[in-house]
Amino acid sequence: MISDLLYRLRSLFQRRSVESELQDELQFHLDNEIEKLLRAGVPPAEAARRARLAFGGRDQVKEECRDERGVNFIENLGRDVMFAARLLRMNPSFTAVALLSLALGIGANTAIFQLLDAVRLRDLPVKAPAELQEVVIGGDGPFGNFTSRYAHLSSAQWDQLQVMQQAYSSLGAWTARPFNLASGGETRPAEGILVSGHFFETLGVDTARGRILDASDDQKGCGAPVAVISQSFWQREFGGAPDAVGRSLRLDGHPVTVVGITSPSFFGVEVGRSYDVAVPLCAETLVKGPDSQLTIKRHNYWLSAIGRLRAGWSAERADAHLRTISKPLFTASSPPDATPDQAKRYQEMRLKAEPAGKGLSWLRVNYERALWLLLGSAGLVLLVACGNLANLLLARASARTHEVAVRMALGASRGRLVRQLLTESLLLALVGAGLGLLLASAVSQSLVSLLVTADDRVALGTSIDWRVLTFSMGVGLFTCLLFGLAPALWASRVEASAAFAGARRGTGSRGRSAFRSFLVSAQVALSLVLVAGAMLFGRSLYKLLGSDVGFRPEKVLVTSLDTRRLGFSEDRQKVLFVTLLDRLRATPGVIQAAHSTIIPMSGWESNTSIDLGGGKSIGTRFSPVSSGYFATLGTPILAGRDFGNEDSEKSQPVAIVNEAFAVKYFPGVDVVGQTFPSPFKAKQICRIVGLVKNTKYVKLQEDFTPITFFPSSQLFFTGNYARYVVRSQLPAAELTRAIRESVASVSPSIDIEFIQLDQELRESVARERLLAALAGGFGLLAGFLAAVGLYGVLSYSVATRRSEIGIRMALGADRRMVMRLVLREAGWLLLVGAVAGIIVTLAAGRAASSLLYGLQPNDPLTLVAAVSALGLVGLASSYLPARYAARLDPLTALRQE
Numbered sequence: 001m002i003s004d005l006l007y008r009l010r011s012l013f014q015r016r017s018v019e020s021e022l023q024d025e026l027q028f029h030l031d032n033e034i035e036k037l038l039r040a041g042v043p044p045a046e047a048a049r050r051a052r053l054a055f056g057g058r059d060q061v062k063e064e065c066r067d068e069r070g071v072n073f074i075e076n077l078g079r080d081v082m083f084a085a086r087l088l089r090m091n092p093s094f095t096a097v098a099l100l101s102l103a104l105g106i107g108a109n110t111a112i113f114q115l116l117d118a119v120r121l122r123d124l125p126v127k128a129p130a131e132l133q134e135v136v137i138g139g140d141g142p143f144g145n146f147t148s149r150y151a152h153l154s155s156a157q158w159d160q161l162q163v164m165q166q167a168y169s170s171l172g173a174w175t176a177r178p179f180n181l182a183s184g185g186e187t188r189p190a191e192g193i194l195v196s197g198h199f200f201e202t203l204g205v206d207t208a209r210g211r212i213l214d215a216s217d218d219q220k221g222c223g224a225p226v227a228v229i230s231q232s233f234w235q236r237e238f239g240g241a242p243d244a245v246g247r248s249l250r251l252d253g254h255p256v257t258v259v260g261i262t263s264p265s266f267f268g269v270e271v272g273r274s275y276d277v278a279v280p281l282c283a284e285t286l287v288k289g290p291d292s293q294l295t296i297k298r299h300n301y302w303l304s305a306i307g308r309l310r311a312g313w314s315a316e317r318a319d320a321h322l323r324t325i326s327k328p329l330f331t332a333s334s335p336p337d338a339t340p341d342q343a344k345r346y347q348e349m350r351l352k353a354e355p356a357g358k359g360l361s362w363l364r365v366n367y368e369r370a371l372w373l374l375l376g377s378a379g380l381v382l383l384v385a386c387g388n389l390a391n392l393l394l395a396r397a398s399a400r401t402h403e404v405a406v407r408m409a410l411g412a413s414r415g416r417l418v419r420q421l422l423t424e425s426l427l428l429a430l431v432g433a434g435l436g437l438l439l440a441s442a443v444s445q446s447l448v449s450l451l452v453t454a455d456d457r458v459a460l461g462t463s464i465d466w467r468v469l470t471f472s473m474g475v476g477l478f479t480c481l482l483f484g485l486a487p488a489l490w491a492s493r494v495e496a497s498a499a500f501a502g503a504r505r506g507t508g509s510r511g512r513s514a515f516r517s518f519l520v521s522a523q524v525a526l527s528l529v530l531v532a533g534a535m536l537f538g539r540s541l542y543k544l545l546g547s548d549v550g551f552r553p554e555k556v557l558v559t560s561l562d563t564r565r566l567g568f569s570e571d572r573q574k575v576l577f578v579t580l581l582d583r584l585r586a587t588p589g590v591i592q593a594a595h596s597t598i599i600p601m602s603g604w605e606s607n608t609s610i611d612l613g614g615g616k617s618i619g620t621r622f623s624p625v626s627s628g629y630f631a632t633l634g635t636p637i638l639a640g641r642d643f644g645n646e647d648s649e650k651s652q653p654v655a656i657v658n659e660a661f662a663v664k665y666f667p668g669v670d671v672v673g674q675t676f677p678s679p680f681k682a683k684q685i686c687r688i689v690g691l692v693k694n695t696k697y698v699k700l701q702e703d704f705t706p707i708t709f710f711p712s713s714q715l716f717f718t719g720n721y722a723r724y725v726v727r728s729q730l731p732a733a734e735l736t737r738a739i740r741e742s743v744a745s746v747s748p749s750i751d752i753e754f755i756q757l758d759q760e761l762r763e764s765v766a767r768e769r770l771l772a773a774l775a776g777g778f779g780l781l782a783g784f785l786a787a788v789g790l791y792g793v794l795s796y797s798v799a800t801r802r803s804e805i806g807i808r809m810a811l812g813a814d815r816r817m818v819m820r821l822v823l824r825e826a827g828w829l830l831l832v833g834a835v836a837g838i839i840v841t842l843a844a845g846r847a848a849s850s851l852l853y854g855l856q857p858n859d860p861l862t863l864v865a866a867v868s869a870l871g872l873v874g875l876a877s878s879y880l881p882a883r884y885a886a887r888l889d890p891l892t893a894l895r896q897e
Helices: 002-013 015-039 044-055 058-069 072-090 092-121 155-164 199-203 231-238 281-291 315-332 340-348 362-399 401-409 414-451 466-491 496-501 506-545 570-586 629-633 659-665 732-746 757-763 766-800 802-810 815-851 860-886 890-896
Strands: 132-137 168-180 189-195 207-210 226-229 248-251 254-262 277-280 301-309 351-355 556-562 590-595 607-613 616-625 637-640 654-658 675-677 685-692 707-711 721-728 751-756
Touching: 015 044, 015 058, 072 092, 072 414, 092 362, 092 414, 092 466, 092 766, 132 315, 155 168, 155 301, 155 315, 168 199, 168 281, 189 281, 199 301, 226 231, 226 248, 231 254, 248 277, 254 281, 277 281, 315 340, 315 351, 340 607, 362 414, 362 466, 362 506, 362 766, 362 815, 401 414, 414 466, 414 766, 506 766, 506 815, 506 860, 556 570, 556 732, 556 757, 570 590, 570 721, 570 732, 590 629, 607 675, 616 659, 629 721, 654 659, 659 685, 659 707, 721 732, 732 751, 751 757, 766 802, 766 815, 766 860, 802 815, 802 890, 815 860
Parallel strands: 189 277, 226 254, 616 707, 654 685
Antiparallel strands: 132 301, 132 351, 168 189, 168 301, 207 254, 226 277, 248 254, 556 721, 556 751, 590 721, 607 616, 637 685, 654 707, 675 685
């Protein structure tokens, strides 16, 4: 077997040597036969003749020997590829159009698939990721205060979970938290994570230098914490210095010692973000001080837990085990000041296990559906491009009728001809896929940049892995069959006698023309789907940006201050923040300024429930704000008053509510003057003193919901942080400089961060902007390709009907009649395509309904606009063939025929 295999390999790669050996072997057998005949007394000439007759045709024997090698198919394929390459080189215009169409179609598909691969399909670069699970609260989820992106558990719940669980051999907790590397003034952020002692052990992560954090580092009250840093942060912050391990960093003003650098592939467990610094969970008490959620505010949700399944445990068994321990766990970890209604809700919560091998990702939540939809749109563009290529190949097949007839006359079978013609398509598809991969590498990075905002630094690995390569090659092979099979089958149906006689098969010609017309109508239908989708997403973005947010974000600067370095007590913090607000209001160029715990459109929110007694409660979003907040944002006060100096800690609790709150909870009455139990001050009644216009809270896409505003003088939730909104007509650079000086006059140790509110609003629609931009590009490309296809079919139709047109003109038809004849054909193709496209658009629109704002997928105005736009483009592309037909000289046309 080995000898046979080696011989076959030699036949492929040492063909001349093997052919020489075959020639020598055949000559040896022939000489032996001649020698036998000579010994029998046959004359030499007759012996040679008889030997040749007995031996058979030498070339025939050679072919039989080559067939026995089993490599003829590969050799023929190689010859077909070389022949196809020569043909493509001899037709540069056709090759350029075909490769450009394929590169754009395959490149667009591959680029979006790369994003999907990075966001959804890849496993975490850790040991046995399939064994990892995340522990979350199922059902309606937790309720209370949430202070991180993945706030699934509180400290109290985490402590109980470690004691009660038996499903995981190792269990780790983590939370994302930005650190400030600067020593005062404007911040210099670093992406940080706080991790429990078993976090890296659970993931199975090793270091490139130094060691990982372990349980000995995560001890209660760790005074001098250590840190592990990422490879990218090591290069960026330490310049890749080999002595980085052992050196010190200052995080939020606190020194930490670097003890390890993780491997280049590890970015954390959050897909879309790459961590910079990891510190033990116990360091949270050091950096948060009196706001510590590990020791003081133990019932805030801020942790995410990830575990590795114990040997022999299935995912279903682990999930069942978590449900079993849920009631005792939540009973033991309920807040001591919980109301009876809240205590009941705590006991009804249930733990749930979810797969964590692919990591966690806000990108996955926000963009996965959009990316699948865009991949489908890119696929439609590729189908339209394949329709054009099929039409081009059909036209080439008509021009190669004589060549195909000669091949058939020389003995080529229909299957051999189809294989040779498909090889040309395969070569085009593979080269197009290769160019598409190169294009995708550049495009995917541009797409990632569209996801980056001022608040979110997106880090996605869009390298070409085996999934991307397989996808691109698979798409290439699919397109080869899609646009190459039908032309190859049509071309192989040529009758040699008819081709040599110069005749045309009428039925074949009509059938081929009908198929080309079908392709164009299909292109129009698919293009209509894409154009309608582009218009839907474009109009949706326009409506979203033009929606009423309830405030005026222009010229408003959000200023975030961090005073942890000062080490003030809570009472001194209150005085400090009032002083800072006064300084901001007195800053030259500032029109108005106010404090707010929650900034609109920031993605953060606070919720609370108001217990009305008797088992009834109402839910509301809330935000502590200072006086002047509504004036600063430009939100009208519809009734009542703003907060004032009279609203102090010692006075009756007051609140201002929005219209949605009034309509839902106090319908048909004047809400100003109404009261409800204070959710924050036991046994006190809160009075509503004002009604404001509805405003958006978290994002533009949401409906107006009940919001309650409390005076920050009565509800102080800021801790060491404060956020202010500042309205000014000054340029941003001048305003930020003036604010830095005003804050520094109070203390230069206060950290400052700025963001424009209108920029925050624009960045909140990053997904919709991505959809509108890519869908618009796909729609334009598909419309252009459909127009080119229609132009090609009509031009071919005019060329094949020259005789008919000449006869019509000779019998009295004028140019307008001839133009109408051609345009009527175009109209029918467009009509059939438009009808089919409308049906497909209405059927496919459901997939996009959740991504639209203020529009339905079957919006009639959008459909009419899309049909009209595509119809105008189609008629414009039909004009040139119609004009050419109308200008034909009937005598010349008939003479040429």
